[in-house]
Amino acid sequence: MTEKSDVLISVRHIVKEFPDSxxxxxxxxxxxxxxxxxVAIIGPSGSGKSTLLRSLNMLETPTSGKIIFEGTDLxxxxxxxxxxxxxxxxxxxxxxxxxxxxxxxxxxxxxxNLKLKTKAEAEKTAVALLERVGLADKKDxxxxxxxxxxxxxxxIVRALxxxxxxxxxxxxxxxxxxxxxxxxxxxxxxxxKAGMTMVVVTHEMGFAKEVADRVxxxxxxxxxxxxxxxxxxxxxxxxxxxxxxxxxxI
Amino acid sequence: xxxxxxQSAKTTWWQSLFSxxxxxxxxxxxxLPKYLSFFWxxxxxxxxxxxxxxxxxxxxxxxxxxxxxxxSKAIKGxxxxxxxxxxxxxxxxxxxxxxxxxxxxxxIPSHTILxxxxxxxxxxxxxxxxxxxxxxxxxxxxxxxxxxxxGQTEAARSLGLSGxxxxxxxxxxxAIKNVLPALANEVVTMVKESSICMTLGMMELMWGAKTVxxxxxxxxxxxVLVAIxxxxxxxxxxxxxxxVERRMRRGDRKV
Ligand SMILES: Nc1ncnc2c1ncn2[C@@H]1O[C@H](COP(=O)(O)OP(=O)(O)O)[C@@H](O)[C@H]1O
Ligand SMILES: [Mg+2]
Numbered sequence: 001m002t003e004k005s006d007v008l009i010s011v012r013h014i015v016k017e018f019p020d021s022x023x024x025x026x027x028x029x030x031x032x033x034x035x036x037x038x039v040a041i042i043g044p045s046g047s048g049k050s051t052l053l054r055s056l057n058m059l060e061t062p063t064s065g066k067i068i069f070e071g072t073d074l075x076x077x078x079x080x081x082x083x084x085x086x087x088x089x090x091x092x093x094x095x096x097x098x099x100x101x102x103x104x105x106x107x108x109x110x111x112x113n114l115k116l117k118t119k120a121e122a123e124k125t126a127v128a129l130l131e132r133v134g135l136a137d138k139k140d141x142x143x144x145x146x147x148x149x150x151x152x153x154x155x156i157v158r159a160l161x162x163x164x165x166x167x168x169x170x171x172x173x174x175x176x177x178x179x180x181x182x183x184x185x186x187x188x189x190x191x192x193k194a195g196m197t198m199v200v201v202t203h204e205m206g207f208a209k210e211v212a213d214r215v216x217x218x219x220x221x222x223x224x225x226x227x228x229x230x231x232x233x234x235x236x237x238x239x240x241x242x243x244x245x246x247x248x249x250i
Numbered sequence: 251x252x253x254x255x256x257q258s259a260k261t262t263w264w265q266s267l268f269s270x271x272x273x274x275x276x277x278x279x280x281x282l283p284k285y286l287s288f289f290w291x292x293x294x295x296x297x298x299x300x301x302x303x304x305x306x307x308x309x310x311x312x313x314x315x316x317x318x319x320x321x322s323k324a325i326k327g328x329x330x331x332x333x334x335x336x337x338x339x340x341x342x343x344x345x346x347x348x349x350x351x352x353x354x355x356x357x358i359p360s361h362t363i364l365x366x367x368x369x370x371x372x373x374x375x376x377x378x379x380x381x382x383x384x385x386x387x388x389x390x391x392x393x394x395x396x397x398x399x400x401g402q403t404e405a406a407r408s409l410g411l412s413g414x415x416x417x418x419x420x421x422x423x424x425a426i427k428n429v430l431p432a433l434a435n436e437v438v439t440m441v442k443e444s445s446i447c448m449t450l451g452m453m454e455l456m457w458g459a460k461t462v463x464x465x466x467x468x469x470x471x472x473x474v475l476v477a478i479x480x481x482x483x484x485x486x487x488x489x490x491x492x493x494v495e496r497r498m499r500r501g502d503r504k505v
Contacts, residue, residue, distance in 0.1 A: 059404055086410030096405035100423050110409035113419060155405075162409055 089159030149180030292458030
């Protein structure tokens with residue numbers, strides 16, 4: 001499964017130090033993500049999960065190390081990062097929909113302005129994707145009129161409209177009311193079933209167990225353990241992981 | 251009532267301070283029928299000066315604000331220096347330097363528009379006010395841009411948009427909406443500040459008052475009249491801006 005040609009993203013010895021606070025958020029992390037794989041990242045708050053995820057598309061610039069995506073080291077300053085980001089969808093905890101744009105405009109903004117599609121083509125794709133998540137009737141609404149669950153499903157559609165090769169999720173259900181978590185997780189499950197490569201920072205242990213091919217446990221800026229969900233949950237090795245699981249699984 | 255008091259009582263020391271003045275002289279508008287056009291044209295001149303100078307200031311202010319937020323230390327320093335100079339020196343001084351300095355080199359032909367606006371004075375006036383205003387409006391824009399959640403830029407950049415595209419398509423439209431009230435307040439400020447253009451012979455409201463006072467020897471009432479005019483414009487305008495701001499804030503909460 002981890003043949004060289006299958007690897008989509010290869011994280012090589014990433015270190016991230018925030019210069020202002022001197023915090024070392026990532027301390028020599030390495031990780032390979034294969035095409036079609038769903039990787040869940042778990043760990044206590046402040047362990048560097050978001051920083052690792054955000055390093056994958058250079059929202060955080062690593063202090064040292066390499067992020068090799070489709071054969072290119074994104075950490076190399078001479079790389080046109082905008083071109084590669086088009087292939088890496090990202091979904092945020094707080095949705096970050098554009099409040100001054102309608103749902104349809106949110107989804108078509110990037111494909112149209114990056115001249116990847118005409119407005120008509122982009123709208124056609126957008127409507128098709130909205131239908132897939134059951135929100136086609138909301139296309140002319142503004143984000144303020146939507147529930148959290150609807151907003152997050154639209155944020156997912158906005159990322160998918162770029163036809164990315166990988167989707168990055170940073171705690172996509174953490175800001176949602178409990179009754180809305182399911183609708184978002186369902187969309188993500190369908191995406192996984194359809195073969196999308198996904199990296200998901202999550203506190204949803206059930207989701208990680210059911211959907212992830214691999215679970216990565218982080219603490220103190222380090223990847224301490226990674227394994228299939230069943231192995232990792234049933235036979236945790238690292239004492240920090242055992243401690244973490246005993247707290248979240250109750 | 252003051253008149254009666256002043257006449258009936260014995261003259262005291264403080265009354266002698268006001269000798270030759272009566273409350274009526276504050277409101278002696280007898281010059282009005284003859285000199286109405288001075289105030290009417292002055293009002294038009296003042297409004298044109300203040301509205302146009304803020305409008306002209308918008309684009310340089312935006313560039314200054316973006317410069318202040320730039321990653322480049324040099325650009326940050328130059329724009330920061332400009333803003334510091336214009337905010338820390340009197341507008342009157344700036345006006346004189348720009349009028350005699352800059353427009354001593356660039357000669358604008360004397361040409362009158364609307365029958366009373368001489369562009370060889372009006373254009374330097376607009377320029378000076380706009381250069382000054384751009385320093386203030388830049389700070390308004392900068393605050394407006396910073397007030398837009400960083401997540402908006404991140405979302406835009408994560409879709410592959412460039413920094414400038416994210417600014418233009420996502421951040422600025424939200425920032426502009428939030429700064430419109432502050433921009434309107436800047437016009438209100440300029441309506442008042444533009445009165446210094448009188449000193450260079452621009453025929454705005456204050457110049458009208460001074461000229462009428464000089465010609466008629468009615469020394470106080472013309473100034474009282476322009477005070478009333480300034481107030482009648484600016485006070486309702488400020489109240490309206492406040493109401494709009496309140497409404498915008500309530501709208502935001504609904505989100
Ligand atoms: N922009 C930043 N500036 C300074 N420190 C940061 C910044 N972002 C994160 N950190 C620090 O880096 C560490 C890891 O943060 P993060 O990746 O957000 O953790 P997690 O997502 O696992 O909760 C924390 O100690 C956090 O305080
Ligand atoms: Mg996080």
